[in-house]
Amino acid sequence: MAHLAIAVGGDGRVSAQTAEPQTNSAVSAYEAVIGLEVHAQLLTRSKMFCACSAEYIGKPANSNTCPVCLGLPGVLPVINRQAVEYTVLTALALNCEIPEFTKFDRKNYFYPDLPKGYQISQYDMPLSRNGWLEFEVEGAPVRCGITRVHLEEDTGTLHHAGDVLQSARSSLVDLNRAGVPLMEIVGEPDLRSAEAAREYLVRLRQILMYIGVNDGNLEQGSFRCDANVSLRVRGSDALGTKVEIKNMNSFRAVHRALQYEIERQAAVLAGGGTLVQETRGWVEARGATVSQRSKEYAHDYRYFPEPDLPPLALDSAYTERVRRTMPELPAARAQRLQEKFGLSAYDAAVLTAAREDADAYEALASQVPAKLAANWLMGDVAALANERRVALHRSGLGVDGLAALLRLLDAGTINGPTAKALLEELYESGGDPAAVVQERGLGQLDDEAALLAIVDEVIAANAAAAADFRAGKEAALGRLVGQVMKATGGKAQPQLVNRLLRERLA
Amino acid sequence: MTLSAADVAHVAVLARLGLDGAERERIGSQLEVILEHIARLQQVDTSSVSETAQVGELVNVMRDDVDGESLPSAVALGGAAASDGGYFVVGAIQDNELDG
Numbered sequence: 001m002a003h004l005a006i007a008v009g010g011d012g013r014v015s016a017q018t019a020e021p022q023t024n025s026a027v028s029a030y031e032a033v034i035g036l037e038v039h040a041q042l043l044t045r046s047k048m049f050c051a052c053s054a055e056y057i058g059k060p061a062n063s064n065t066c067p068v069c070l071g072l073p074g075v076l077p078v079i080n081r082q083a084v085e086y087t088v089l090t091a092l093a094l095n096c097e098i099p100e101f102t103k104f105d106r107k108n109y110f111y112p113d114l115p116k117g118y119q120i121s122q123y124d125m126p127l128s129r130n131g132w133l134e135f136e137v138e139g140a141p142v143r144c145g146i147t148r149v150h151l152e153e154d155t156g157t158l159h160h161a162g163d164v165l166q167s168a169r170s171s172l173v174d175l176n177r178a179g180v181p182l183m184e185i186v187g188e189p190d191l192r193s194a195e196a197a198r199e200y201l202v203r204l205r206q207i208l209m210y211i212g213v214n215d216g217n218l219e220q221g222s223f224r225c226d227a228n229v230s231l232r233v234r235g236s237d238a239l240g241t242k243v244e245i246k247n248m249n250s251f252r253a254v255h256r257a258l259q260y261e262i263e264r265q266a267a268v269l270a271g272g273g274t275l276v277q278e279t280r281g282w283v284e285a286r287g288a289t290v291s292q293r294s295k296e297y298a299h300d301y302r303y304f305p306e307p308d309l310p311p312l313a314l315d316s317a318y319t320e321r322v323r324r325t326m327p328e329l330p331a332a333r334a335q336r337l338q339e340k341f342g343l344s345a346y347d348a349a350v351l352t353a354a355r356e357d358a359d360a361y362e363a364l365a366s367q368v369p370a371k372l373a374a375n376w377l378m379g380d381v382a383a384l385a386n387e388r389r390v391a392l393h394r395s396g397l398g399v400d401g402l403a404a405l406l407r408l409l410d411a412g413t414i415n416g417p418t419a420k421a422l423l424e425e426l427y428e429s430g431g432d433p434a435a436v437v438q439e440r441g442l443g444q445l446d447d448e449a450a451l452l453a454i455v456d457e458v459i460a461a462n463a464a465a466a467a468d469f470r471a472g473k474e475a476a477l478g479r480l481v482g483q484v485m486k487a488t489g490g491k492a493q494p495q496l497v498n499r500l501l502r503e504r505l506a
Numbered sequence: 507m508t509l510s511a512a513d514v515a516h517v518a519v520l521a522r523l524g525l526d527g528a529e530r531e532r533i534g535s536q537l538e539v540i541l542e543h544i545a546r547l548q549q550v551d552t553s554s555v556s557e558t559a560q561v562g563e564l565v566n567v568m569r570d571d572v573d574g575e576s577l578p579s580a581v582a583l584g585g586a587a588a589s590d591g592g593y594f595v596v597g598a599i600q601d602n603e604l605d606g
Contacts, residue, residue, distance in 0.1 A: 044571045045571050045572065045573045046571050046572060046573040046574070051569070051572060051573055051574035051575075052573065052574075052576045053573040053576065054573070060579060060592055061579070061591070061592035061593045062579045062582045062583060062592055062593065062594070063576065063578075063579045063582075063592070064576050065576055065577055065579075065582045066575075066576050066577055066582075067577070070577075070582060072585075078567065078568065078569040079567065079568045079569065080568070080569060080571050081568040081569060081570055081571060082570075082571035083571070084568065103559065108520075110522045112594070112596040159593065160598065169597075169598050170588075170595050170596065170597060170598055171595070171596050171597070171598055172590065172591075172593035172594070172595060172596075173593055173594035173595075173596055174592075174593055174594075175582075175594070300516075300520055302520070304559075305559030305560070306559075307559065307560070309567075310560055310562060310564035310565050310566070310567045311559075311560060311565055312565065312566055313565040313566060314566075
């Protein structure tokens with residue numbers, strides 16, 4: 001497969017050329033070494049060091065700022081207690097150690113989205129260290145080490161005036177996001193493929209959403225990922241030249257960018273070239289990573305301890321108190337549901353993908369047969385939620401309404417098609433399914449004598465189909481069942497109709 | 507200790523200071539005096555003193571997660587050299603100019 005290699009000339013212009021078409025064999029000679037850094041905004045009400053609202057999306061520019069997050073002289077930051085607790089909760093979910101002493105540091109650099117000229121972050125004494133996350137990639141278990149989870153503040157956002165970046169004469173700065181609590185999760189370079197990297201992110205995001213610390217929105221940037229990628233000859237322990245990839249804002253982009261970068265590096269190495277340690281940005285439209293030529297000195301951050309913030313001494317009693325607030329995590333929950341309700345591993349994974357889905361399933365499975373609940377949630381309800389863009393727990397019908405509907409179905413009060421029609425009708429508007437069934441007489445026709453009269457009428461009116469069935473054509477029965485269902489307005493129980501027809505035609 | 511011209515230029519860039527040759531020389535020698543002073547301090551035996559960045563002995567000073575009032579944006583922008591449509595305006599920044 002040929003692919004594009006991007007080269008940046010001395011004039012900074014980007015050119016593309018086709019690499020040697022031996023990419024796949026080049027890739028197979030090397031092993032990828034990938035480590036991910038995730039930045040996740042915490043779902044606090046207020047910012048990290050001041051009382052401005054942490055909700056900034058859709059707000060008028062600079063309407064969400066105060067002297068602290070504007071970086072005005074003489075102000076003092078104060079640590080948000082909830083942000084610390086969320087970070088510790090995350091660290092515990094990722095099996096990290098929580099040291100009893102931690103502090104904040106200043107990371108110094110100049111950029112217009114950083115009004116203080118430094119970011120308050122954590123350098124040598126982060127809130128946590130040495131954790132791990134386990135998951136499966138194509139059926140094989142993977143354990144990725146977690147170097148650290150620490151707490152810092154987000155920057156503001158920059159908008160470029162003018163349509164084209166290159167022609168922009170000025171940049172516009174909005175500091176609404178500046179100071180929003182930001183958690184950084186640094187992973188060990190334990191991932192060996194683009195698939196493993198994507199799966200790590202999917203699982204990590206799922207955990208953050210389960211424990212309620214982050215909303216997992218890659219597009220809006222509340223969950224962001226940078227990757228460090230290098231290649232080494234298979235079987236070797238040596239580390240190759242590391243390239244940092246930025247600007248991947250979907251799971252698909254992460255996968256494509258890493259795949260591209262692995263192939264690009266393999267082609268360079270296979271061609272006898274050497275790689276440059278650099279930062280490259282993923283350009284979605286071009287399907288390529290492009291050198292950002294960031295200057296070396298930009299990484300000279302001159303960290304020093306933040307003099308305005310007293311350190312944190314979080315004892316084991318504190319950590320244990322936070323640990324007790326930990327909800328059941330997705331992997332454990334999937335395992336438990338598998339055992340408790342006899343679900344397949346696949347079904348259990350689907351039903352526990354989001355905490356709200358798992359809650360819905362458990363509530364339903366305690367009221368109707370577990371298999372029935374699973375089939376409806378993964379089938380009609382999932383399709384409807386997707387089509388109408390409303391999750392079940394936020395719909396008018398809600399989990400309780402669905403439970404009421406499925407109880408009617410399970411008791412034989414209504415049949416499957418009626419249940420499906422009611423689901424579609426009541427999904428957004430809500431309502432009591434039992435009352436609607438009663439009011440409109442949607443109850444299943446289970447009076448055998450009444451149904452028998454209709455069956456006889458249908459047989460008389462469809463003599464040809466009846467004759468076909470008697471002659472051994474099974475398919476003809478379906479046509480007759482359909483006619484009976486139509487005559488009863490869909491209220492008959494299909495199995496009962498089936499039996500009565502067979503008896504009459506015997 | 508001698509500070510190279512490259513060191514001075516590097517620190518000037520980090521501090522966003524545009525220095526000409528004469529200024530670099532003058533400031534470089536002043537910086538050197540400061541570094542010599544620090545070097546002298548580093549000769550003091552501090553092996554029995556634990557590292558500290560704080561002298562107030564305070565720990566765990568935190569606030570509850572309650573959102574309060576922000577400044578009206580006109581006030582927030584009041585000190586800006588230039589603003590437009592509620593934004594601070596700065597010279598054009600290319601995304602790849604400096605690593606954020």
